[in-house]
Amino acid sequence: MTHTVEQHFDGRSPRVRDIYDTIVGVAREFGPVEEDPKKTSIHLNRKSAFAGIQTRREFLILTVKASNDIPDARVSKREHTSANRWYHEIKLGHPDEIDHQILDWLRNSYELSG
Numbered sequence: 001m002t003h004t005v006e007q008h009f010d011g012r013s014p015r016v017r018d019i020y021d022t023i024v025g026v027a028r029e030f031g032p033v034e035e036d037p038k039k040t041s042i043h044l045n046r047k048s049a050f051a052g053i054q055t056r057r058e059f060l061i062l063t064v065k066a067s068n069d070i071p072d073a074r075v076s077k078r079e080h081t082s083a084n085r086w087y088h089e090i091k092l093g094h095p096d097e098i099d100h101q102i103l104d105w106l107r108n109s110y111e112l113s114g
Contacts, residue, residue: 046114074101
């Protein structure tokens with residue numbers, strides 16, 4: 001079954017789409033980005049996935065990878081998958097929450113995927 005980006009926004013607040021569009025727009029400033037919709041999430045790819053996005057009714061969960069832990073209260077879940085790889089989940093409820101820190105994490109994740 002083929003999944004689409006649009007399917008992930010069915011029954012969601014328009015604000016969730018705004019958050020997503022902001023993330024994709026910012027990521028495209030780093031370089032090429034491929035939107036890769038899956039069954040339960042949307043991957044944003046460079047050469048490999050650098051971000052995962054899970055939509056919810058009123059917010060989305062952004063997953064970024066890093067080479068080390070990110071000790072920040074906004075990281076709701078962290079997973080240490082190998083010696084030099086961590087995955088961090090950040091809950092975003094409004095486009096204004098995408099500040100310089102989120103942009104740095106996203107940029108770092110983009111660079112790791114090159």
